[in-house]
Amino acid sequence: MTLAVQRLSRQFAGLAALDDVSIDIAPGEFLALVGPSGSGKTTLLRILAGLDYPDKGGVTQDGEDFLAASARERNVGLVFQHYALFRHLTVRENVAFGLRVRPRKRRPSREEIRTRVDTLLKRVQLGDLGGRYPSQLSGGQRQRVALARALAVEPDVLLLDEPFGALDAQVRTALRRWLRELHEELGLTTVFVTHDQEEALELADRVAVMNKGRIEQVGPPHAIYHDPATPFVCEFVGRTNRIVLQRADDAWRAGSWSTEAGPPGSSHRSAVAYVRPEHLSLSVPDDEPAWDARLRHVYLAGSVAHLDIHVPDIDQTLEVDIASEDLARYDLAPGAALRVAPTRLIAFPVEDGPAALPIAGERWVIQGPGRPG
């Protein structure tokens, strides 16, 4: 059952929490909503859950009006960051709750409830802890109980709002992998809100990046990471370096580095370009344009080394990632002199004038030193 979100708008005190948002959520899809604080993620989720209503727009489920159904009729499972488990109920009773409170006609028998709770507790790997109270569980265990409780009513759609937000990094990583496996096993449609873009890229089939109540880009994780559509997505998702390019005749230039690449027929004079740290090369052939740079710091992070290098020519410190094992190969100690050049940039021409706003819809990719992409 496809959920079609059509042109939703929601205002609070004159401010747009959602501004004309449309997206189709396919059956069995794992969709992550990411974006900075206040970008409208929770508002969209609450509307899907039936906890809030839009001022404009609608949602249909296979053509039927989804918003006309009450929260209960929608058959959604909900999990929030702060586990709203009932403290006076055991784990088993918490998981069974949604089934016990059903109207008599739709309520499964005691025996059926017991079997279903057993199965779910095993599935969330809490089979032995059914008799405990929430206060006797770790944060990660409580979130798994919350998830089991949401799953007990056999929802069509699972809505998760920062479910691992309050957990430490290690538990969080373990739980997100586990959640992805669970999602694949059950084939549920899942909408997952997080402000952690890494979590979204790792978990989701598609990621919707939200900014100021709008969806800036939606696509599979690799497209969001490798082909960000707007400057905002470049800056929000993953680490990046921002460089200003100036046009000089047929070349685009930033200090001593230049490239002949440019959008065909473009008449713009300046652009902002984004380069990922892994797209800055330290082994540039002598006849290719490059910046002279000096290594400032090396941060070793396991298999990857993060370098801060200073490029006097453009007066910027850039982040470069290389494989840790290459540190010795390049003889990289702080203070070392380097030649560096971007191997892939995403560039957005900007309007002339002090505001230098990006020109909507215009963007080009520069691939390889000096070669147009």
Ligand SMILES: Nc1ncnc2c1ncn2[C@@H]1O[C@H](COP(=O)(O)OP(=O)(O)OP(=O)(O)O)[C@@H](O)[C@H]1O
């Ligand atoms: N009930 C409300 N009353 C007034 N303003 C609200 C209400 N709910 C949300 N807002 C406002 O709407 C905007 C979007 O909020 P929302 O909670 O959807 O953002 P979010 O992306 O989920 O943020 P976060 O990551 O911080 O949870 C914010 O500016 C917020 O202050």
